[in-house]
Amino acid sequence: MEPTQPPQQPPSPHGAPQQQGWPAPGPYTSPGGPYAAGPYGPPGAPGAPAIGPYGQPKRSTNGFAVASLVSGIVCCLPPLGLILGLIALPQIKKKDQAGKGLAIAGVILSVVSSLLLTIGLVTGGIGSAIDGFKEGVDEASRTKSPFALRIGQCFGDDGKLEEYAEDIEVIDCAKPHDGEVSGSFKLTGYDKWPGRSEIETVGEKRCEAINSTYALDTWAVPVNVWVYYYMPSRESWRLGDRTVICAFASEEGRFTGSVRSDASTLTADQEYFLKAVNPIETVGLREPEDDPDEDFEANKAWSGEMLKAVETARLDLAKHYWPGASTAPVAALGKELDAAAREWRKLAVAADADAYWEAYETAWDTLPEDLGAKARTGLGLTDTPPVQEGPSRTA
Incomplete structure (x- = not known):
């Protein structure tokens, strides 16, 4: 159906009168459908210009101008932002594009950032900032829970090895540290929290065995360093924590160097020798506190263990081939152990406390x-026993 009269002419957006007929395409003028058709088809069709307010083609924004602004904002790319901005400005003028303000802002920011970067490099400020960042990252990576520690790691405990520890710093073993991790184990066989005392009993026994395997060369362990362990608390137990971390540690000042001496650090001959003679030292330290007059049976049982350790060491040393400079001194040690075994046998078969005391000193x-x-x-191997410095372990 045709209109009975021409449509009213809308006012020009610039105040000038338009020609009679259909109005210029605009957002509100669509006599035949949703789009105001033109020579290119509807907006968005191939070849059609973008339609902006009042039907004018929309100016595109120069891509180099946008990139210049972004590069100027990013502190590590200021020279790139300057170059992109200088490329964008003549293109914008030639192609009648938008983005001149973006390009100018990118150039200004890039110039300022470049100056700051230059000053930082000259004065060393950038290097200090980078070093500080790296130091912070490194410190963060070295600070962890005790239960994140791994065998062979040395650590510092700012809590001074107190009951509860949350932040442990991993330290190079060549530097002074509070402790060194020797291993770990899981607590099993408990349906509920067994209590602190029970865990301490198990932890001490198991960690002693782990430590003795980790540090076979006991003479290389400082005298003020002994068995230490981190165990689950009642609260962590509820969360499923069952791990006991074993370590060598000192509460009398930090020590330097690793105490590790096991198959990963020793030769086969060194390892064999230490495994042969170490039980003598281990059993010797377990001598009963009560003397034979107070507990004869305990002392007699202990002397039997010492006899077994001495005889086993003698036999093990005799059946091994000892190379080079170790041949003669190991053979001499074997003879000394043979003589010692005869005296310890007398002690082990003592009939009473008096006979025990008679054989004790000679053994x-x-x-x-x-x-x-x-x-x-x-x-x-380490050929000098550790020297006591400061208070003894039992002081």
């Missing part, structure tokens, strides 16, 4: 006090 005197220092020298 200790015949046992090599250094347990083969010359043999250790020949094998390249």
Whole structure:
């Protein structure tokens, strides 16, 4: 159906009168459908210009101008932002594009950032900032829970090895540290929280065994360093924590160097020697506190264990081939252990406390006090026992 009269002419957006007929395409003028058709088809069709307010083609924004602004904002790309801005300005003028303000802002920001970067490099400020950042990242990576520690790691405990520890700093073993992790184990066989005392009993026994395997060369362990462990608390137990972390640690000041001496650090001959003679030292430290007059049976049982340790060491040393500089001193140690075994046998079969005391001093005197220092020298092991510094362990 045709209109009975021409449509009213809308006012020009610029105040000038338009020609009679259909109005210019605009957002509100669509006599035949949703789009005001033109020579290119509807907006968005191939070849059609973008339609802006009042039907004027929309100016495109120069891509280099946008990139210049972004590069100027990003502190590490100021030279790139300057270059892109200088490329964008003549293009914008030539192609009648938008983005001149973006390009100018990108150039200004890039110039300022470049100046700041230059000053930082000259004065060393940038290097200090980078070093500070790296130091912060490094410190964060080294700070962790005790239960995140792994075997062989040395650590510092700002809590001074107190009951509860939350933040442990991993430290190079060559630097002073509070402790060194020797291993870990899981608590099993408990349906509920077993109590602190029970865990301490299990932890001490298991960690002693783990530590003795981790540090076979006991003479290389400082005298003020002993068995230590981190155990679950009642609260962490509820969350499923069952791990006990074993370590060597000192509460009397930090120590330097790793105490690790196991199959990963020792030669086969060194490892064999230490496994043969270490039980003598281990059993010797377990001598009963009560003397034979107070607990004869306990002392007699202990002397039997010492006899077994001495005889086993003698036999093990005799059946192994000892190379080079270790041959003669190991053979000499074997003879000393043979003589000591005869005296310890007398002690182990003592009929009463008086007979025990009669054989006691001789048994200790015949046992090599250094347990083969010359043999250790020949094998390249620590040949000097650790010297007590400061208060003793039992003080």
